[in-house]
Amino acid sequence: MxxxxxxxxxxxxxxxxxxxxxxxxxxxxxxxxxxxxxxxxxxxxxxxxxxxxxxxxxxxxxxxxxxxxxxxxxxxxxxxxxxxxxxxxxxxxxxxxxxxxxxxxxxxxxxxxxxxxxxxxxxxxxxxxxxxxxxxxxxxxxxxxxxxxxxxxxxxxxxxxxxxxxxxxxxxxxxxxxxxxxxxxxxxxxxxxxxxxxxxxxxxxxxxxxxxxxxxxxxxxxxxxxxxxxxxxxxxxxxxxxxxxxxxxxxxxDTFDTTANTRRHLWHTYQDALTDLEGVRLIEVDPDHAVPHLCQIRVQHRNEVFAYLREAGIGVGVHYPPNHLQPAFAPWQRPLPVTEQAGAEILSLPFHQHLTEADIHHVVNILQDALKHAGGA
Missing domain, CATH: 3.40.640.10 (Type I PLP-dependent aspartate aminotransferase-like (Major domain))
Structure with missing residues (x-):
């Protein structure tokens, strides 16, 4: 790696x-x-x-x-x-x-x-x-x-x-x-x-x-x-x-407008870098109107991809495990099929203003390796 x-x-x-x-x-x-x-x-x-x-x-x-x-x-x-x-x-x-x-x-x-x-x-x-x-x-x-x-x-x-x-x-x-x-x-x-x-x-x-x-x-x-x-x-x-x-x-x-523009640019950079990556679905945040807080994807074999990326030093996360499946909220559980499927597939990629375009392309390259290894591919 x-x-x-x-x-x-x-x-x-x-x-x-x-x-x-x-x-x-x-x-x-x-x-x-x-x-x-x-x-x-x-x-x-x-x-x-x-x-x-x-x-x-x-x-x-x-x-x-x-x-x-x-x-x-x-x-x-x-x-x-x-x-x-x-x-x-x-x-x-x-x-x-x-x-x-x-x-x-x-x-x-x-x-x-x-x-x-x-x-x-x-x-x-x-x-x-x-x-x-x-x-x-x-x-x-x-x-x-x-x-x-x-x-x-x-x-x-x-x-x-x-x-x-x-x-x-x-x-x-x-x-x-x-x-x-x-x-x-x-x-x-x-x-x-x-x-x-x-x-x-x-x-x-x-x-x-x-x-x-x-x-x-x-x-x-x-x-x-x-x-x-x-x-x-x-x-x-x-x-x-x-x-x-x-x-x-x-x-x-005092510098929030610069913050907003930087975060939009980083999100678009991820969008472009992920375009040709098979098996990846980008969560749409409407970056032309939003100030993106997360850059998330959905992938099959999420847990394997997560483990590979973490082992490679890529700071991925999961936002969030569905709450209706949490023990603390069990009395109010009801079927939520879209949330449950998303909860098994979502992955948050590193996303903060310290990143550069080169950093993002590096993350995507390691993600491509992770996808090849996931699921016994």
């Missing part, structure tokens, strides 16, 4: 533009590390980038989903429709509210759910649908928004992969119809080291979310500093984004 350069050893890797260290140092020197005006500046910058009135920053994408479900009033006795093809966090936050998941299948070409699949899964107990914008691809629910609204069903978008992606004429999160949840974790398109945000539908949503993310306290830090008391208006959690993490996100925002 050909020796592998270090970049291939990781399936994904954080990419820093060089300004993050100085930004963090400034916060460290300020002596104020919690939710500060730096966090609030990050919120304003996120909202301005998306072209929306407001954004509420939290500690993680998981926290964003949890707060969004609570803000939508989801709780015990409710059902939330969610694709099985997602990270387990999407399901765990449903259970954290006391609601139950109803798993739904996905489209074989995109690994995203569809309006038709969601509506087919709706029951009298459905209180919310939670589409996952898999790999960064938008899920357009415009055809069913009116129907969902008439039924009192909230839309909560898991857009952990999709910051900067486009949906229709605007960016994901800008249509005002959904509580859209982003992740700014270590390997996301935009990283805060760890962080997340919710895009509220209304000012009332924003106020509710701000209470939820800070133990029910409604006043901001600057407002609390000017008074001898503060008000705890209701239930809340400790989900606020620290200034340290927000400063990283602010530095990342």
């Amino acid at each position: 050909t020796p592998i350069r270090p970049d291939h050893r990781r399936n994904a890797s954080p990419f820093l533009n060089g300004a993050e260290a100085a930004a963090v140092t400034r916060v460290l020197e300020s002596g104020q590390y919690g939710h500060t005006d730096v966090t609030e500046e990050f919120e304003r910058r996120i909202a301005a980038y998306l072209g929306v009135p407001d954004a509420v920053a939290v500690t993680s994408g998981t926290a964003a989903l949890h707060c969004a479900l609570l803000a939508a009033g989801i709780g015990a006795g409710d059902e939330v429709i969610v694709p099985s093809m997602t990270f387990c966090a999407t399901v765990q936050v449903i259970l954290a509210t006391g609601a139950t998941p109803r798993f739904v299948d996905v489209d074989a070409a995109t690994l995203c759910t569809t309006p038709q699949l969601l509506m087919e899964a709706v029951t009298d107990s459905t209180a919310a649908v939670l589409p996952v914008l898999f790999g960064g691809r938008a899920v357009d629910l415009a055809p069913i928004h009116e129907n969902l609204t008439e039924r009192g069903i909230s839309v909560i978008e898991d857009a952990a992969h999709a910051f900067g992606s486009r949906s229709g004429t605007g960016l994901v999160g800008a249509d005002g119809q959904a509580l859209t949840c982003f992740s700014f974790g270590p390997i996301k398109n935009l990283t805060c080291g760890q962080g997340g945000a919710i895009i509220p539908r209304t000012p009332e949503d924003a106020a509710t979310l701000r209470g939820l993310r800070l133990l029910g306290v409604v006043q901001s830090q600057s407002e609390r500093a000017e008074t001898t008391t503060y008000q705890v208006a209701g239930f809340g959690l400790r989900y606020q984004l620290s200034a340290l993490n927000a400063s990283i996100g602010l530095a990342q925002l």
Whole structure:
């Protein structure tokens, strides 16, 4: 096997533009590390980038989903429709509210759910649908928004992969119809080291979310500093984004357009390199509109191909094992044939901004060797 350069050893890797260290140092020197005006500046910058009135920053994408479900009033006795093809966090936050998941299948070409699949899964107990914008691809629910609204069903978008992606004429999160949840974790398109945000539908949503993310306290830090008391208006959690993490996100925002273009270019490079490779099916992420988060393929004998590539030092991964087959979620298991087939075939190729075109061609060459060896070929 050909020796592998270090970049291939990781399936994904954080990419820093060089300004993050100085930004963090400034916060460290300020002596104020919690939710500060730096966090609030990050919120304003996120909202301005998306072209929306407001954004509420939290500690993680998981926290964003949890707060969004609570803000939508989801709780015990409710059902939330969610694709099985997602990270387990999407399901765990449903259970954290006391609601139950109803798993739904996905489209074989995109690994995203569809309006038709969601509506087919709706029951009298459905209180919310939670589409996952898999790999960064938008899920357009415009055809069913009116129907969902008439039924009192909230839309909560898991857009952990999709910051900067486009949906229709605007960016994901800008249509005002959904509580859209982003992740700014270590390997996301935009990283805060760890962080997340919710895009509220209304000012009332924003106020509710701000209470939820800070133990029910409604006043901001600057407002609390000017008074001898503060008000705890209701239930809340400790989900606020620290200034340290927000400063990283602010530095990342300054070069995000370059990030988006680079990720699109790398995805297209993989697309071109894989064109003539037999037995490989590329998962379509609509890169002209999305900011790709993953580059995934489907192959036969996936486990053998995976083992060969890992042995060769290629940092492949699997995103994700289907959740409806996980022991923790066994009570809600139902047949999902497309998800189950995809779960046996998907393979995530190394995809991060440290890669070069030469790296990608090297990965594809090793993949071609792996396919020849798989299945006893």
